[in-house]
Amino acid sequence: DQQVKQNSPSLSVQEGRISILNCDYTNSMFDYFLWYKKYPAEGPTFLISISSIKDKNEDGRFTVFLNKSAKHLSLHIVPSQPGDSAVYFCAAKSGTYKYIFGTGTRLKVLA
Amino acid sequence: KAGVTQTPRYLIKTRGQQVTLSCSPISGHRSVSWYQQTPGQGLQFLFEYFSETQRNKGNFPGRFSGRQFSNSRSEMNVSTLELGDSALYLCASSLDGLTGELFFGEGSRLTVL
Numbered sequence: 001d002q003q004v005k006q007n008s009p010s011l012s013v014q015e016g017r018i019s020i021l022n023c024d025y026t027n028s029m030f031d032y033f034l035w036y037k038k039y040p041a042e043g044p045t046f047l048i049s050i051s052s053i054k055d056k057n058e059d060g061r062f063t064v065f066l067n068k069s070a071k072h073l074s075l076h077i078v079p080s081q082p083g084d085s086a087v088y089f090c091a092a093k094s095g096t097y098k099y100i101f102g103t104g105t106r107l108k109v110l111a
Numbered sequence: 112k113a114g115v116t117q118t119p120r121y122l123i124k125t126r127g128q129q130v131t132l133s134c135s136p137i138s139g140h141r142s143v144s145w146y147q148q149t150p151g152q153g154l155q156f157l158f159e160y161f162s163e164t165q166r167n168k169g170n171f172p173g174r175f176s177g178r179q180f181s182n183s184r185s186e187m188n189v190s191t192l193e194l195g196d197s198a199l200y201l202c203a204s205s206l207d208g209l210t211g212e213l214f215f216g217e218g219s220r221l222t223v224l
Contacts, residue, residue, distance in 0.1 A: 006153075034212055043115070043201055043215030044154070089154060097142065097166045097208040103153035 003027045004092050006102035014110050019077040021105050023090035026071065030092040034099070035064060035075045038087045047088075048075070080109045113138065115216035117202050123222045129190040132219045136183050136204030143185040144213065145177060148199040157200075160185055161208055189221075197223045 005024045013019045021035075031052045036044035050057040050064045050073075057064050063076045073090055087104045116135040124130050136143050144159040156169035160179035177187040183204075189196055199220050203213035 009151075032210075036215075041217070043117075043203075043217045046212040046214070049212060091154075091213075095209065097144075097159045097161070098156050098169070099144070099203075099213055100156065101146070101154035103151060 002103070003030075004090060004100050004102040006088075006090060006105050008105050009103070010106040010108070012108045012110060013080045015082055016079045019075075019080040019084065019107055019109065021075040021077075021088050021090075021107065023073040023075075023102055024071060025073065025092050027092070027094060027100075028068075028071065029094040030100075031095055032093045033064070033066060033073050034091045034093075035062075036089045036091065036101075037084075038089065038104070044089060077107075080107075082109050082111050085109045115202055115204050115214050117200075117216035117219050119219060120217065121220045121222075123224060124192050125224050126192055126194060128192050129188060130192060130221060131186055131188045132200055132202075132221075134185045134187075134202030134204075134216060136185070136202075137214055140204035140206055140214070141183050142205045142208030143179055143183060144203050144205075144208065145185070145187050146201045146203065147171075148201060148218070149197075154201065157187065159208055166208070192223045194223050197221060 034049040035047040038044040091099045091101045142161045145157040146154040158168045163179045179185045199218045201218045203215045
């Protein structure tokens, strides 16, 4: 039962353009959502989060959008840089000390 | 401030053996959780500990177990290893496991032959 889904295993974007990574969830009890970035041979690093009471959160080049009615989360990276090439995981939490992660999307930013 | 430290970073075992992985959380963090990462499966939740108590457990067989010590350091153990246990095991810490983000270690890469 995959409660958090990232349906695109990979994405390629030209440097300077916008990268949009998507995430869908099924559990309406999730109250907190996060995005992580992971480079090979390293642990995931936190990027940005959003509470379920908000629909948008920005941090520099990164913006997360939450559409609760559609149970959809997206991460926008503008402008995309080659150093952004990594695997991106979305995660959700429902207050039960358990963060549920998606399967990841591999982003490749082409120079 | 030191990050989450996991040891060992790499290890190779054979089927039927057991393995113990260690995790030292960020100072002041009392919640430690463990995840298994395999290709195509993302990060699968194993269990979460707070103040030496397991508060939540994922859908893994009983061969997977863990514990937390009074200094918040945690260990996980996998007994009777199977080929499918080959994975990256990630430890994450947070202040209380309820709010904010998880901070991950670099992981322990287990290969079962």
